[in-house]
Amino acid sequence: MRIVLVGPPGAGKGTQAVRLAEKLRIPHISTGDLFRANISRQTELGKLAKSYMDAGNLVPDEVTIGMAKDRMEQPDAEGGFLLDGFPRNVSQAEALDRLLxxxxxxxxxxxxxxxxxxxxxxxxxxxxxCRNDSSHVFHVTYSPPKQEGVCDVCGGELxxxxxxxxxxxxxxxxxxxxQTEPIIDYYKAQGLxxxxxxxxxxxxxxxxxxxALKREDAAQ
Known part of the structure; x- marks a missing residue:
């Protein structure tokens, strides 16, 4: 399956993207991972993206689209993929349609x-x-620490x-x-x-x- 995952900040996209990609046996392609991979490998697109980021500017759509295109052309994506964080606006959605x-x-x-x-x-x-280790994350309602303001793991300040x-x-x-919500209407017009x-x-x-995805797949 080829899937785009959308939702507002805090909807749990990152968590669900990883789980769904694993269960569907397709690669999870996230914008954040694409940027980090291209910058660390010092690809031409990575260098270009870094130049904009270092200047405090937004990375142009064509750079993001280029990274996504390269990733979708990898062998492990032949059977499908799950896109997380891309497309982020209607122009990127239109570009994705053209690529596909x-x-x-x-x-x-x-x-x-x-x-x-x-x-x-x-x-x-x-x-x-936690100030000592950012991987120690708590929530005041859903997963509160035993002592308010203190990390259960290492005792650091929260x-x-x-x-x-x-x-x-x-x-x-x-x-x-x-910016992003309009792509839902864009894809609704395509019945997706x-x-x-x-x-x-x-x-x-x-x-x-x-x-829901199984029902959608069966209906096609």
Missing amino acids: QEESMQLDAVLDLEVPEDEVVKRIAGRRI YQRDDDSEDTVRKRLEVYHS VVTISSLGPVEEITQRALG
């Missing part, structure tokens, strides 16, 4: 993870990170990242609504969108997604 048409391929589904805005704010703004403040989260949601609720336990959401 050139290769005589098409998307099978666009999986939209739906979550109420207040829940997004609660999920992200409630995160607390803090809220600036990116996780409520004001910042709401600004990120505004960007999502204005499958919307599921991203509320509940992680495994339950995964099974919900797999069931």
Whole structure:
């Protein structure tokens, strides 16, 4: 299957992308991984992306599209892939359509993870990170530390990242609504969108997604 995964910040896209790709036995292609891989390998696209990032500018769509094209042409993606973080806007979605048409391929589904805005704010703004080790992550509601403000693992101080403040989260949601959400309507016009609720336990959401994708595949 060839799938695009969309949803607002805090919808759990990263977690679900990894799980779904593993269960469907297709590569998980994320924008973040593409950038890191190209920059670390010092590819031409990686060097170009880094030059924009170092200058504090957004990486142009054509650079992101070029990286995605290279990755989708790798042998492990012949049987399908799951795109996470790309396309991020309608122009990228249109470019993806052109790429797939050139290769005589098409998307099978666009999986939209739906979550109420207040829940997004609660999920992200409630995160607390250990200053000693950023892999130690807690949540004031869902996974609170035994002692407030103290990491259970190493005793380090827990803090809220600036990116996780409520004001910042709401600004990120505004960007999502204005730039990324329009691709849902774009793909709805093609009959590709499958919307599921991203509320509940992680495994339950995964099974919900797999069931929806299976029904979509059977309907084609």
